[in-house]
Amino acid sequence: MAVVGDLSLKFSGKETICDVKKGAFGFPISSPRISFSAGKLKNCRVKTGVYAVMQVGVESTEISKDLEKSKEVLGLDVVSEEELKEKGFLGLRKTKLVCTIGPACCSSDSLEKLALGGMNVARLNMCHNTREWHQDVIRKIKNLNEEKGFSVSVMIDTEGSQIQIVDHGAPFSVKAEDGSFWDFTTEKFEGTRPFTVQANYEGFSEGINVGDELVIDGGMATFEVVEKIGNDLRCKCTDPGLLLPRAKLSFWRDGRLVGRSDELPTLSTKDWSDIEFAISEGVDFIALSFVKDADVVTHLKKYLSTKSSESIKVLAKIESLEALHKLDKIIEASDGIMIARGDLGVEIPLEQIPTVQEEITYRCRKFNKPVIIASQLLESMIEYPTPTRAEVADVSEAVRQYADALMLSGESAIGPYGQKALSVLRMTSGRMELWSREENRETVLFEHKLGSSVPDQIAEQICYCAAGMANNLGLDAIFVYTRHGQMASLISRNRPNSPIFAFTNDSSTRMALNLQWGVTPILIDLSDDMEANINRSINLIKAKGLIKDGDAVLVVSDIIPTSAAQTVFQSIQVKTVA
Numbered sequence: 163m164a165v166v167g168d169l170s171l172k173f174s175g176k177e178t179i180c181d182v183k184k185g186a187f188g189f190p191i192s193s194p195r196i197s198f199s200a201g202k203l204k205n206c207r208v209k210t211g212v213y214a215v216m217q218v219g220v221e222s223t224e225i226s227k228d229l230e231k232s233k234e235v236l237g238l239d240v241v242s243e244e245e246l247k248e249k250g251f252l253g254l255r256k257t258k259l260v261c262t263i264g265p266a267c268c269s270s271d272s273l274e275k276l277a278l279g280g281m282n283v284a285r286l287n288m289c290h291n292t293r294e295w296h297q298d299v300i301r302k303i304k305n306l307n308e309e310k311g312f313s314v315s316v317m318i319d320t321e322g323s324q325i326q327i328v329d330h331g332a333p334f335s336v337k338a339e340d341g342s343f344w345d346f347t348t349e350k351f352e353g354t355r356p357f358t359v360q361a362n363y364e365g366f367s368e369g370i371n372v373g374d375e376l377v378i379d380g381g382m383a384t385f386e387v388v389e390k391i392g393n394d395l396r397c398k399c400t401d402p403g404l405l406l407p408r409a410k411l412s413f414w415r416d417g418r419l420v421g422r423s424d425e426l427p428t429l430s431t432k433d434w435s436d437i438e439f440a441i442s443e444g445v446d447f448i449a450l451s452f453v454k455d456a457d458v459v460t461h462l463k464k465y466l467s468t469k470s471s472e473s474i475k476v477l478a479k480i481e482s483l484e485a486l487h488k489l490d491k492i493i494e495a496s497d498g499i500m501i502a503r504g505d506l507g508v509e510i511p512l513e514q515i516p517t518v519q520e521e522i523t524y525r526c527r528k529f530n531k532p533v534i535i536a537s538q539l540l541e542s543m544i545e546y547p548t549p550t551r552a553e554v555a556d557v558s559e560a561v562r563q564y565a566d567a568l569m570l571s572g573e574s575a576i577g578p579y580g581q582k583a584l585s586v587l588r589m590t591s592g593r594m595e596l597w598s599r600e601e602n603r604e605t606v607l608f609e610h611k612l613g614s615s616v617p618d619q620i621a622e623q624i625c626y627c628a629a630g631m632a633n634n635l636g637l638d639a640i641f642v643y644t645r646h647g648q649m650a651s652l653i654s655r656n657r658p659n660s661p662i663f664a665f666t667n668d669s670s671t672r673m674a675l676n677l678q679w680g681v682t683p684i685l686i687d688l689s690d691d692m693e694a695n696i697n698r699s700i701n702l703i704k705a706k707g708l709i710k711d712g713d714a715v716l717v718v719s720d721i722i723p724t725s726a727a728q729t730v731f732q733s734i735q736v737k738t739v740a
């Protein structure tokens with residue numbers, strides 16, 4: 163055992179216990195080589211080895227009463243500010259909300275209403291509409307952020323390659339009756355032809371045999387292949403249903419999906435051109451449809467870095483059987499995941515969706531990547547002003563699973579009740595988060611080691627302890643200082659009861675953190691003097707009336723030095739506002 167000043171380090175097997183005079187706490191670190199260094203440590207003096215500075219102590223901060231000093235602007239979005247004023251720290255919603263923008267909500271007025279209603283991220287699906295339309299929407303969102311103080315991130319969602327029915331612009335859907343015969347062809351034609359469906363991909367029937375099953379949209383209608391004529395398939399309807407424009411085609415044999423997507427690239431020429439567009443418009447996220455493996459994600463991330471656009475986060479959409487087979491590698495390679503239940507339900511039996519969703523959500527947290535649960539959350543609200551009880555239960559379940567974000571698709575893109583659907587998500591999440599907290603569901607913190615380097619492990623342990631301390635001490639908020647968002651996401655991963663305010667001087671970090679559970683990102687200037695940063699930000703928050711005397715916050719910082727002369731500053735402190 164080494165005793166240094168008031169700080170004692172006990173090395174006992176795999177555990178390092180750190181006791182401090184005021185406010186003791188312990189934390190397990192696997193490496194007994196960890197040492198705690200001098201300089202910024204409170205209550206102790208240490209001579210040697212610098213990996214990190216652990217600053218532990220309970221102190222009272224003298225908050226400057228001179229608000230004149232706080233001329234600086236705090237980059238906190240108006241919606242969080244209002245929510246905080248109205249509901250207090252614990253009332254801040256933790257689950258983030260994504261809205262798909264479509265014709266029903268693309269006016270500035272509607273976008274503003276969605277932003278006010280809690281939209282954290284706006285999603286643009288490149289499957290639909292024109293480049294000009296998308297550009298117009300992105301610019302409107304950026305203008306609103308600039309002019310009205312919102313902080314809505316922009317995501318584009320690639321079209322990807324999949325076999326589907328060509329949309330001939332017919333506004334209606336066609337019904338396939340039981341026993342009727344249909345031709346599935348790649349021959350191009352205008353308008354509609356009776357009992358003929360055009361597939362978008364030349365090779366759609368390669369490897370398909372007579373007797374195979376052709377399933378539309380994962381079960382909307384089913385056909386049996388009765389004849390192959392060249393590339394075309396003649397099919398008999400065995401389960402009647404609707405053929406909607408752009409409906410997906412999949413083939414089944416002996417109860418199993420016939421893999422077809424190997425032949426299709428994850429990123430088509432159109433997708434690459436949409437990616438160029440996304441780069442030039444400065445979007446925050448690119449969601450890749452039909453990701454098959456980690457390589458495409460890695461490739462795109464490399465490409466973005468060659469374009470100096472590494473700040474754009476790459477999300478992998480899990481919507482195929484192949485993606486499920488390579489799930490861990492895809493999660494590790496990506497900046498986040500979308501569980502695209504719509505297309506996933508075409509590839510796996512529907513009854514497997516709930517367990518697959520829970521598993522993906524869990525693994526994303528394990529690997530510390532944000533996860534969005536998407537599709538059909540409030541599907542009936544595309545038509546009706548109230549959701550079904552089952553839909554509300556589905557939303558609640560996603561929140562209970564601690565998904566980072568929930569997404570609206572057609573509910574906001576084309577439905578007349580988009581804002582209402584958003585408020586259903588908002589209220590349902592709030593209710594479920596409160597219940598989880600009251601029932602103490604969150605006390606089990608997430609302990610799976612991510613990093614292999616000592617500094618990474620220290621950061622993880624600090625965040626693990628921070629979440630535990632905030633819960634155990636019932637602190638009002640956690641303040642974290644972070645340049646790239648890593649510390650903020652590590653704290654979020656532990657799903658603490660207190661809201662996490664992430665102070666960053668990097669605007670792309672701010673926009674990326676919009677997808678992270680429980681994190682309110684705040685843009686602020688950060689200097690190398692961490693004490694000054696902390697005091698200045700508390701002053702600014704106090705000046706806005708968002709924090710008051712007696713409030714206790716946990717302050718976590720992890721600022722990597724810009725020069726060799728400085729020490730790594732990783733610390734936890736409890737500050738009581740005075």
Ligand SMILES: Nc1ncnc2c1ncn2[C@@H]1O[C@H](COP(=O)(O)OP(=O)(O)OP(=O)(O)O)[C@@H](O)[C@H]1O
Nearest residue numbers: 262263264265287289290291504505571572575576
């Ligand atoms: N930009 C848009 N313009 C016109 N319609 C849109 C737009 N975005 C979405 N929609 C409509 O909203 C519906 C649902 O939206 P969304 O694109 O999210 O569903 P999806 O087809 O499940 O997504 P994906 O193609 O990624 O699987 C679409 O079928 C489409 O009719």
Ligand SMILES: CC(=O)C(=O)O
Nearest residue numbers: 502503504505536537
């Ligand atoms: C969102 C999406 O792409 C899907 O659910 O298929």
Ligand SMILES: [K+]
Nearest residue numbers: 319320321451
């Ligand atoms: K898409």
Ligand SMILES: [Mg+2]
Nearest residue numbers: 481502504505
């Ligand atoms: Mg999809």
